[in-house]
Amino acid sequence: MDRTTLDLWVGIFVVAGVAALIGLSMKVGNLTSSNLGATYALHADYENIGGLKVRAPVKSAGVVVGRVSDIHFDDTIKAAVVTLDIDTRYHFDKDTIAPIHTAGLLGEQYISLLPGGSDDNLKNGDKIGKVQNALVLEDMIGKFLTNKASESNDKKAE
Amino acid sequence: MFDRLTTALRGIGHRFIDRVWRLGSAARFFFYTLALSGESLRRFHLTIREIYFTGVLSLIIILVSALFVGMVLGLQGYNTLQKYGSSEAIGVLVALSLVRELGPVVTALLFAGRAGTAITAEIGLMRATEQLSAMEMMAVNPIARVVAPRFWAGVISMPLLAAMFSLMGVFGGYLVAVPLLGIDDGAFWSQMQANVDFHEDIVNGVIKSFVFGVACTIIALFEGYDAPPTAEGVSRATTRTVVNSSLAVLGLDFVLTSFMFG
């Protein structure tokens, strides 16, 4: 096998391998263009982030528009400061609400962006004013039980 | 009777110390190979030649195996998932199994069997026919000229082969799921893309295949280099390559999986 034929086959092999890697990443995985494009950062303070993790998606109207890039605890305000990297193609106004929702009943958590009515848009480094904390299961069950208890009390009272 | 017991214990101790000594020998060999790698990068055509023999010639077995593994995953997965009404998750099942585990591990095992034994036999025979000795006497370091290029060829080929395995396997799963079993084409791919994360799954899979590549190749090279220069010695060495590579791959898989997904 002379040098040039060998080199050709090796070249084809390497190209095929790299193509397989890229193919896997794009078609099988979720490495889409929004992960690679330019982003700007927004911040939000939460009293409870629940199970939110770094690299969790940020969705608006159900479409992924960005990713959570950083979560840390701020000692001065005693709350979690979350940094969102939003794709530069999308803009949100200053009245946007950012609740933490759960995908499915017990799935992973993500941040949803619900647009408000302001005329000004949030810029890089801005803080989102209105947030909604994650729903904690224990609180929900507790509320459900107290509701049930007060319902039966009302019935007794009748 | 006591005599037999002590002899048996001494035998076990001896074999154990032998193994540990050999492991040290292998570690030293590994570092020599890395230290003398300059030439295989400067005269890259040496490495390219070896990539052909380890990588390109392994393609057929890797791709065919991948197709079958993917198809079996599709069948078995569907069988179980449809009992819980989740048959549309078949794409996720196939993709995650392949990318996280089966791609790197099965490729490594096949690689050890095909390319690893070829390397061991080749180097063992070179030693038996005094070719390595002749090279030394011609003032050419055999580790730099013969061992290092093969090492880098294996390390480069493995992740590429594993990626091709995974992709082919997914395709095999697709063939079974969509045309054969009637799963919806769109659901297959969209569920998969939603649940296979690039960083967590694909990157980890590539890291695994890279580590397996290092392990399998260096084991194959060491067994060949260390083999007694006889026909029997070389044949035993090739057996050891397969056994030790397989154990190393499965052991490392456990360690890496617990780090990555534990």
Place this chain on the structure above:
Amino acid sequence: MTDNIVEINNLSFAYNSRLLHKGINMRFPRGKVVAIMGGSGSGKTTLLRLIGGQLKPSEGAVKVDGRVVHEQTTAEIYRMRRKMGMLFQFGALFTDLSVFDNVAFPMREHTDLPESIIRDLVLLKLNAVGLRGARDLMPSELSGGMSRRVALARSVALDPSIIMYDEPFAGLDPISMGVIVNLIRNLNDALGATSIVVTHDVHETFSFVDYVYFVSAGVVVAEGTPDELRASNMPFVHQFVHGEADGPVPFHYAAPDYRQDLLRDAHV
């Protein structure tokens, strides 16, 4: 500049705690062809490896060009080896390279010569051994004698000053043997080199070497020119030179008394 290009002084070498050589002294003068002879397993090949620096002596020293081999650094040993050529038993050609590439190997590894000059040099060397027409064959396509000659061309590729031969006549037909004998002598004289031939072929060797060392049981038992040794009365030399079945090197492997051995079973 010493007269002896290689000197072995009081060399002792132990292999697996078994003493192979016990106090060996040898001198190899420049320009001469010297043979090291002895029975199989007497450690002749090991002597070549000690000269080449592949092994270290347990006691004593091997000096090449006035420098003690085992005291050199690895880099210096590699530099010394570039002036040595070694013909291994059965050739040890690189099976994945053609005849041409085999001979070109040392040139490509150690010199920066352009391919055109390398081509001329390779053809020169191959012509000297009579195999210029076989340049594109692979080692598996060569006969024993041919691969030996190609290996010879490879070992003189860089015009070494010391050429070592490990059993160059083993397994060859008479014609090939004659060819190799001619080549060893002519190449040595043409290159002005020193050749060290390890062998046990008495008839062939005595016809062309200048000096012979006989090694047995780890020591040099006899030395001299071929004529001196042919006339020698020493029992070992006599047995070796004339190929006698029994003598100082016994015919029988150590065994108990013959009569006892046979009768033992009869009693049972």
